């Protein structure tokens with residue numbers, strides 16, 4: 469398998485750099501800095517320190533025996549990213565990019581956020597590294613996610629409401645890019661997933677690959693074998709790329725990416741950009757995109773705000789076309805059932821995003837044999853979703 473992306477950030481026909489002239493230099497500078505720190509011993513030691521002592525790595529790989537017995541087929545393991553500081557895998561990327569921004573001599577970071585999770589993780593990293601932090605957030609999202617707005621402000625970040633378009637994540641991303649264009653000299657754009665122009669998809673993949681590297685080491689140590697299946701939810705696609713990437717060459721490891729089917733992929737209320745989208749350009753990259761027949765970007769819907777993005781990282785589009793990864797869509801209802809199952813059987817309340825991956829187990833497990841290992845990336849904890857869960861599940 470050839471090494472991807474190529475020097476210009478292409479994963480086959482996807483990825484690349486669809487950006488204004490004013491950002492070319494910044495992207496090139498960032499790509500060069502990323503190449504340099506990848507091999508820099510001091511950077512990697514410092515990053516390992518923060519990921520360990522501050523964020524709580526390595527995260528455990530837990531065998532969910534009750535959940536496994538429930539299905540009576542293969543063995544299910546959970547990669548516990550939910551135990552990290554700030555409650556999800558996002559901190560892996562924000563600490564790494566924060567450290568890189570400091571390296572580049574930047575004084576300020578800008579970030580986009582939908583649900584506010586990436587905003588909080590960015591504001592947290594800004595605290596640690598003494599950077600000024602501005603977070604762009606759609607006005608509608610600010611209302612829906614008031615607690616995260618409050619947290620970002622407590623952390624010292626400035627949260628700027630975005631009133632254009634649908635007033636959600638897609639519009640906040642446009643504003644963050646606009647800010648970066650204007651202030652590129654002293655500002656780093658801290659993008660939250662494996663999306664955007666080159667080098668972001670490759671860089672965020674690298675910073676999240678710590679998930680898969682640890683998983684590989686842990687499962688070999690625990691069982692002496694590689695898993696039959698890896699499964700992760702796909703929003704922009706960073707926790708899934710992070711766990712998949714170190715296993716891509718292992719042809720016997722099957723991988724399933726779970727998108728949000730919302731109220732169903734046959735309705736207009738879903739976020740299944742791979743299942744239902746067509747290739748198009750958004751936020752500086754080419755990838756599968758939810759669009760109408762005139763190429764207008766459609767609004768995504770999911771019960772979990774973190775999966776609510778109308779496109780997906782370009783490497784996922786490539787992996788879908790090549791058949792290396794299978795993508796399936798799981799509805800809001802199935803995800804809630806996944807949440808309930810993991811809570812009742814294992815005492816673990818997952819975020820609604822990875823609850824989608826748990827929600828696919830009833831379809832996956834009957835295909836497994838007793839000795840097959842299934843690993844789910846449990847990308848975050850459920851505390852942030854208690855309000856939503858309470859609206860849907862009666863006790």
Ligand SMILES: *Cc1c(COP(=O)(O)O)cnc(C)c1O
Nearest residue numbers: 703704705706707774821847848
């Ligand atoms: C943001 C988020 C996601 C989705 O983002 P990816 O880039 O697809 O990983 C998934 N799970 C949790 C807990 C999140 O906060």
